[in-house]
Amino acid sequence: MPYCVRPMRNEDVGQVTEIDQEAFPTMWPPANYERELGTKLAHYIVAHEVKNPGGGKASETNRGQYIIGFAGFWMMASEAHITNIAVRKSHRRRGIGEMLLISMIDLALKLGGHLVTLEVRASNTAAQGLYRKYGLNQLHIRRGYYTDNKENALVLANQDIASPAFQQRLEWLKEAHARRWR
Numbered sequence: 001m002p003y004c005v006r007p008m009r010n011e012d013v014g015q016v017t018e019i020d021q022e023a024f025p026t027m028w029p030p031a032n033y034e035r036e037l038g039t040k041l042a043h044y045i046v047a048h049e050v051k052n053p054g055g056g057k058a059s060e061t062n063r064g065q066y067i068i069g070f071a072g073f074w075m076m077a078s079e080a081h082i083t084n085i086a087v088r089k090s091h092r093r094r095g096i097g098e099m100l101l102i103s104m105i106d107l108a109l110k111l112g113g114h115l116v117t118l119e120v121r122a123s124n125t126a127a128q129g130l131y132r133k134y135g136l137n138q139l140h141i142r143r144g145y146y147t148d149n150k151e152n153a154l155v156l157a158n159q160d161i162a163s164p165a166f167q168q169r170l171e172w173l174k175e176a177h178a179r180r181w182r
């Protein structure tokens, strides 16, 4: 696989902020990822390019990795609330958003999560497509939630991610996703 996911580190904050600003240019105040990394409840990951696919651990320890996407959630009791997910425009539609979402669900499961929730702009059909593929469905609407343009937010949640039915669906999706790079 030409891309890899790992926990976000302080040295990634510059590139992550660049991706955030490209993806969410109207967000004010801008996200502060240094502060997020210092928050106990927060779990952030990045996807980066792997120059030597199959090279194993060496690529994991390389410095100067090119970050192509990131995502994060806050773990509160058994709820993983996704705060953000973004992929560089130049790298979209290659399965990287999906790779990040799979990694977050796996991590949330390890942390004892059952529920995944998030808000998404009503106009953001790309993100909604990704979430729906992974079983996140609309719970309700928060009217005028986004302060920049008063757009509505759809609140999405899934069924229990630890349930056998969800696990089966997830395995199937992971398998289909992995086939993209074989």
Ligand SMILES: CC(C)(COP(=O)(O)OP(=O)(O)OC[C@H]1O[C@@H](n2cnc3c(N)ncnc32)[C@H](O)[C@@H]1OP(=O)(O)O)[C@@H](O)C(=O)NCCC(=O)NCCS
Pocket (backbone or CB within 6 Å): 023, 024, 084, 085, 086, 087, 088, 091, 092, 093, 094, 095, 096, 097, 098, 099, 119, 120, 121, 124, 125, 126, 127, 129, 130, 131, 133
């Ligand atoms: C949402 C986002 C992270 C998706 O990342 P991506 O790497 O392009 O997505 P993937 O290639 O992994 O696509 C996975 C699925 O998402 C859906 N999807 C992604 N982009 C889509 C688009 N432009 N239109 C419709 N569906 C789309 C599809 O269901 C796709 O599955 P498929 O490949 O079987 O069709 C990316 O568009 C992005 O960074 N957007 C800006 C930031 C943002 O809006 N984040 C969400 C905040 S709530």
